[in-house]
Structure formats: C-alpha cells, structure tokens
Amino acid sequence: MDNINIDTDNFEPQKAVKRAAPVEDNVMEIEEHNGIAGKFKGRPPKSKRQKTKSFSESKDDIRKISVPAHRYSPLKENWLKIFTPIVEHLQLQIRFNLKTRNVEIKTCEATKDIGNLQKAADFVKAFLYGFEVEDALALLRLDDLFVETFEIKDVKTLKGDHQSRAIGRLAGKGGRTKFTIENVTKTRIVLADSKIHILGSYQNIALARRAICNLILGSPPSKVYGQLRSIASKVSERM
Known part of the structure; x- marks a missing residue:
C-alpha cells in the first residue's frame, strides 16, 4: 500500500454527517412564515363556521x-x-x-x-x-327635545308619609298643580311613584324642575305659581 503524506499542522477531524432520512409523504414539513418556524399541515386548516348574526344580537x-x-x-x-x-x-x-x-x-x-x-x-x-x-x-317631529329623569330623594330624603305628601303637592287636587306647571313651562311631566320624568326643551325643563324642587322642599303651590308666572312673562318678553 502506498504511503500517504498527512500534514499534521492542518489536520482537522471531519465531523460526522448524519444521513438525511428519506422524506415520506405523510411526514409534516417545516415551513417558515414571517420568521416563525412551524409545522406545515398536510391538509388546509378547517375554516371556522361563520355564525349568522340574528336580529337580536x-x-x-x-x-x-x-x-x-x-x-x-x-x-x-x-x-x-x-x-x-x-x-x-x-x-x-x-x-x-x-x-x-x-x-x-x-x-x-x-x-x-x-x-x-x-x-x-x-x-x-x-x-x-x-x-x-x-x-x-x-x-x-321637533329638534332639541329631551327627557330628564330624577327622583324625589335626589332633592330631599323623604320616607313614608312625608314622601306621599310631597307627591301629593306635585300632583295637586285633580292633577291641577302638575297641569299648571306643564302649561306654563310648555313641558310634559310624568309622576311615576318617586320618579319624575320631564319632556321638553333644555330651558323649559330647567324651569319645570325648579318649580318641582320647590314643591318637594315644602313651598306652597300658590308661591310656586307666582314664581312661574313671573318667569314665564320674562321668557315671553325675550321671545
């Protein structure tokens, strides 16, 4: 056998190279998407069933x-x-x-x-x-109309008979007080137990709310009527 000269200074052992296994059809392949490596599924992913949105959603x-x-x-x-x-x-x-x-x-x-x-x-x-x-x-039909809601306890804490009397002052005999406030302020008022709803423009709601708050605090209806008349006359002069 012939002698082989080996350079000992530049000798590096060769790394063992693994033999690649044969790729089978059913083996998942590795793919990279946007720098993220992952297994590629042989079949496309199942599309999610789109739920049709009902009327009530x-x-x-x-x-x-x-x-x-x-x-x-x-x-x-x-x-x-x-x-x-x-x-x-x-x-x-x-x-x-x-x-x-x-x-x-x-x-x-x-x-x-x-x-x-x-x-x-x-x-x-x-x-x-x-x-x-x-x-x-x-x-x-009209613009700049609102509905404002508040409770009697927001104005003054009343319970039992005191609250019932306050509701009675707001309504008046046969609803006369409520109708008077509605006609003067050009609003509509609903007394639902301790809740009060006012429908009207912002300025008119403020007038009606002030009159209602005075009644809740104990002012007699005659005094509230006088205040409403003077305010209504000033508003009509401005208009």
Missing part, C-alpha cells in the same frame, strides 16, 4: 329598550301608533322580542339617516316612561 345599528312589566298592556294597545311612524317615516325596523321582552329597533337598507335610530329609541323610551304617544311623538 348587539350591533352598532341596533337599539334594545327593556319594557317594564306594567307597560306591557299599554305597549300592546298602542303598538300600531308606535310602529307606524318608526317604519314609515324613519325607515327603520322594529319588533318586540317575546323572549327577552325588549323592543328592538334596527336600521335597514332604506334608512337614510343613522341618527333616526337614536330618535326612535328616545321615542320608545319616552312612551315606556309613561308619556302619551302623541306627546312622545314630539321627539320625532
């Missing part, structure tokens, strides 16, 4: 108004009066969900102004607070 273009138990019958009796302006004039969809007991209002392709959705919701809420349909319709 929460969306940006839907409003849900909860209906109190004592307003079911009035809502049923006046449903046509509520349904007609919302569908015909505002071009919205409306229904009463029997399971959740909510009035649901939704936009559709025919809806021209997305602001109509909030108008319709305010209209339905006003009716559920206790206002007549004809009074609540003012929210749809």
